[in-house]
Amino acid sequence: KQEVTQIPAALSVPEGENLVLNCSFTDSAIYNLQWFRQDPGKGLTSLLLIQSSQREQTSGRLNASLDKSSGRSTLYIAASQPGDSATYLCAVMDSSYKLIFGSGTRLLVRP
Amino acid sequence: GAVVSQHPSRVICKSGTSVKIECRSLDFQATTMFWYRQFPKQSLMLMATSNEGSKATYEQGVEKDKFLINHASLTLSTLTVTSAHPEDSSFYICSARVSSGENIQYFGAGTRLSVL
Numbered sequence: 001k002q003e004v005t006q007i008p009a010a011l012s013v014p015e016g017e018n019l020v021l022n023c024s025f026t027d028s029a030i031y032n033l034q035w036f037r038q039d040p041g042k043g044l045t046s047l048l049l050i051q052s053s054q055r056e057q058t059s060g061r062l063n064a065s066l067d068k069s070s071g072r073s074t075l076y077i078a079a080s081q082p083g084d085s086a087t088y089l090c091a092v093m094d095s096s097y098k099l100i101f102g103s104g105t106r107l108l109v110r111p
Numbered sequence: 112g113a114v115v116s117q118h119p120s121r122v123i124c125k126s127g128t129s130v131k132i133e134c135r136s137l138d139f140q141a142t143t144m145f146w147y148r149q150f151p152k153q154s155l156m157l158m159a160t161s162n163e164g165s166k167a168t169y170e171q172g173v174e175k176d177k178f179l180i181n182h183a184s185l186t187l188s189t190l191t192v193t194s195a196h197p198e199d200s201s202f203y204i205c206s207a208r209v210s211s212g213e214n215i216q217y218f219g220a221g222t223r224l225s226v227l
Contacts, residue, residue, distance in 0.1 A: 032215075041202075041223070042220070042221070043204060043218060043220040044155075044204065050195070062176065091155075093214055097208055098145070098157055099145070099155075099206070101154045103154045
């Protein structure tokens, strides 16, 4: 059974810092891995999607990497801003097209 | 990108009431839709997979008679929480997978259900 783990569970950093969020999964048989942002009480915003054949994706200050063989992904946020404060969720799509989510990392960027 | 509309966004109801939540794919056809539930400060948990024209597939521990799912068309799936109780209070989110085989799910904005 696929399990997705995210570390750390919570993170508080001063504005301007570069930071890394980690995601690991137990079964490497995935179609893709996706990083989402969720603001309190809101739905999901897709940030980056990495297909299983890809190693990384970049969008603005965000960069996500995927090492399928080791079951790991990282989300790198450069020059963090208070507006980046949110919960970041990692999810993998398994062979039946189901998304399995990690428990998330709650990020607070202090001004 | 593809748009998924979920309605209503917020429901407050009395215990024993049944609540229907709609999930629509606005600009694409979706043979498969998914329903997730999220309790406060927890992650999303898949409840069921909704397939157009056939019965939904429920995840282990999810009561199919409690959470009725209907996927009558390629653009609409509904989740009905029957005889809702306070423990059913949660954030429910749907997603839709494009029929063309693209392995991407597009998410609705979610429905917050509060059962008094």
